[in-house]
Amino acid sequence: MRLHWKNFSPQGEAFHLQSCLRTNRWWAGYHTHDFAEVFWIYAGSGRHSVNGQSQELRAGDVVFIRPEDWHNLETLPPQSLGLVNVAFPVDVLRHLRRRYFPDAEHWFWRRSTLPEICRLESARLIKLQEWAENLSEAPCTIFAIERFLMNLLHLAAVGVERELLPVAAPDWMASACRLIREKKHLQKGVEAWVRLAGRSPEHVARVTKKWLGLTPTEYVNQVRLAQVERQLRQTSLPIVELALEAGFSNLGYMYQLFKRRYGLSPLRYRHKYRKVIV
Numbered sequence: 672m673r674l675h676w677k678n679f680s681p682q683g684e685a686f687h688l689q690s691c692l693r694t695n696r697w698w699a700g701y702h703t704h705d706f707a708e709v710f711w712i713y714a715g716s717g718r719h720s721v722n723g724q725s726q727e728l729r730a731g732d733v734v735f736i737r738p739e740d741w742h743n744l745e746t747l748p749p750q751s752l753g754l755v756n757v758a759f760p761v762d763v764l765r766h767l768r769r770r771y772f773p774d775a776e777h778w779f780w781r782r783s784t785l786p787e788i789c790r791l792e793s794a795r796l797i798k799l800q801e802w803a804e805n806l807s808e809a810p811c812t813i814f815a816i817e818r819f820l821m822n823l824l825h826l827a828a829v830g831v832e833r834e835l836l837p838v839a840a841p842d843w844m845a846s847a848c849r850l851i852r853e854k855k856h857l858q859k860g861v862e863a864w865v866r867l868a869g870r871s872p873e874h875v876a877r878v879t880k881k882w883l884g885l886t887p888t889e890y891v892n893q894v895r896l897a898q899v900e901r902q903l904r905q906t907s908l909p910i911v912e913l914a915l916e917a918g919f920s921n922l923g924y925m926y927q928l929f930k931r932r933y934g935l936s937p938l939r940y941r942h943k944y945r946k947v948i949v
Contacts, residue, residue: 674704676760684811686759686819688803693752698745707764707780708736709823710744711791713800714753717746722784731796733827735779735787742786755803759816767820779824789827792846799826840882843868851894858918861887895919896932903941910937 679687692714701720711733719726719734721742728734728744730753736742738761746752764780772778779787791799802822809815847867850856856863864887868875872887879887895917902913911922919925929937 672700672702674702674706676704676706676758679706679758680760680811682811685763685813686757686806686811686816688755688757688807690755690803690807691753693746693754696746696748697752699743701741701743703739703741704758705738706758706760707738708756708758709820710734710736710754710756711796711799712752712754713796715746715751717744717750717752717754719744721786724785726785726788728788731791731793733789733791733799733823735789737780737782737786740786755800757803757806757816757819759820763813763816763820767817767824771821772824779827790842791826792850794850795826799823841878843870844878844882851891852898854916857891857895857898858916860891860918864891891918892928893932896925896929899925899929899937900933900940903937904944907945910941913937 712728712730714730716727716729719728719742721740723741744752744754768778768780779789781787802819806815806819847864850867851864856867864879865872865875868878870878876887879885879890883890885893898917899910899913899919902908902916903910906913908916914922914925917925926936929940933940935943
């Protein structure tokens with residue numbers, strides 16, 4: 672079965688949003704379409720059969736469906752399946768690709784055998800659910816769907832640390848790499864890094880060294896220094912305040928690490944790189 676956008680958008684709307692919770696055996700029926708989709712699982716689990724292959728999906732999985740994908744989604748009793756689907760014309764997809772993602776490697780709807788899947792942990796999934804609720808209340812305009820998709824792409828791409836981690840690195844490490852940047856975690860240092868990883872300290876140390884080439888202490892300090900560096904360029908806050916905010920209790924130690932990494936003391940770095948536009 673081939674679905675057509677004109678049947679979902681008789682009045683020329685720019686997107687179609689549907690949210691549902693299935694509590695018994697259900698399947699959507701195999702289909703393809705002349706429009707693009709993104710859907711995600713917010714509760715339970717199910718089986719996604721797509722292009723002749725089968726994928727097990729669970730809460731937090733976001734799937735980027737291309738128009739040419741031939742697929743079906745079904746629940747797996749006794750599990751329920753909570754699903755949100757956002758469909759939109761291919762013209763929207765082409766505009767975003769042309770304007771913001773000329774590099775196919777960073778495009779979530781890129782050509783491959785299977786559609787791209789991004790896995791969100793609970794905090795990012797909650798944020799996505801909030802954006803979907805806002806979208807459901809918005810006029811069905813190009814502006815609304817492009818704003819939603821740009822937020823989604825930013826959520827999926829930024830902070831996952833895949834620019835530092837090989838694809839084969841475990842998901843828990845990518846999640847920990849993102850979460851450690853939050854103030855409440857960063858200030859607690861290696862203790863928080865291990866807790867976010869959810870593994871033993873020894874295991875976390877081995878895996879951190881394997882995939883990041885650093886000890887846990889070195890990695891956390893690297894993240895802390897990056898935060899200090901950004902704040903030096905963007906704010907006029909006292910350097911001691913920036914150090915404490917990033918979790919450094921010893922100002923002299925922070926100065927030593929910063930100069931080793933950036934080649935200048937924090938004060939000289941600020942004088943050189945902070946530009947004020949008035």
